[in-house]
Amino acid sequence: MDVSPVWLSIKLATVTTLLLLLVGLPLAWWLSKRRTLFRMLAEVLITMPLVLPPSVLGFYLLLAFSPQHGLGKWLHDVFDVQLVFSFPGLVLASVIYSLPFMAGPVRSALQQLPPSQAQASYTMGKSEWQTFRYVLLPNIKPALLTATILTFAHTLGEFGVVLMIGGNIPGVTRVASVAVYDAVEQMDYSLAANYSLLLFGITFLLLMSVFIYNRAQAKTPLE
């Protein structure tokens, strides 16, 4: 069995999760503040991948990344970057697709902290960034862990979006979920079963670790 699709899935999930920790945390913090029409609109757009069919999101991203026109053409002409059918394209699509899994739990946890904690820090002369770094973030650790693992597991299991954007290029865009689909198409059920079992096992262990950690924190995992 060629394990490169599984490694590619793990690589994609790792890079996506790290990028979402960088992008998603400040975004969740911004979303957790006082609700304005603009913030609500941003939240709706960020949440869309949860309910939108992956093929629809993949189709829009395919159009946007296409080197023939728009953003994709500009990226191709100026930076010689092609996002369609490439690993960077998969990463960008995964970041957009998994964003609600990072931003949602973190925003919710930040909103549940008493506002007086941040206010106390401000009256001590601390900036918003210092307050976020030293007061807010350490007090939402369980939600942060849940969000990180859900993001990783969700990216690992992506299929529709990655197939639309990346296709099925061995070693480049052929992730484990696509390899399962490919094996079934070729009637190689034994190979499909092996890939499926690996994905099932990894995902099960990841989610189990969240449940165990949050049980220790006396919370349900999706809180």
Next chain:
Amino acid sequence: MIEINIQKKLNIYSGEQVLDFTGQLPLNTITKISGPSGAGKTTLLKIIAGLITPENGRVIVEGTTWLDTEKKINLSPQKRLTGFVFQDHALFPNMTVLQHLQYATNDKQWINHLLSIAEMTAFASNKPSHLSGGQQQRLAVIRALAVRPKLILMDEPFSALDTKTKARFTSALSSLFSNMRMTALIVSHNPQELDAFAGEEISIGE
């Protein structure tokens, strides 16, 4: 002198009410603030600290304008640097008693002095979840003092203390305020518990 003239709509369970407060509060003394629930005592303190902005008004402290809604001046809480004791204590669950104080100041002598005033030296390595209600309240007070504020705003700061501890703590604070020429505004439902402090008493919402 602290000159305050503010109007702020309050949303309370019995409907909408307006906090309309005008007054001049003396510096380097203690002012005790009382009033019924929902009168806006906490809101008044938060407006002075810059945590809430009123619809209209001015707050001028020692000739410096902290807030003027007409001139669109509104100093941030970080620039006002008031000490604030929150009614819910607002402690940081991730920090020990010592870390709360170290978050505010690097002055070890001052930290030790504050721990001693609050009788908390033995609990310096405890997190808030391992403190009693009274200890949490005393930590909230000394944390507010740690930045050496010129103005300290205290919202029900002694409600969880037993009578003896309260007497010792308020007596120590009274000396500290006096030595540091600090201005304190203290909100309390129970004016008797502030007997250790000499100073003016004002009432709002009555």
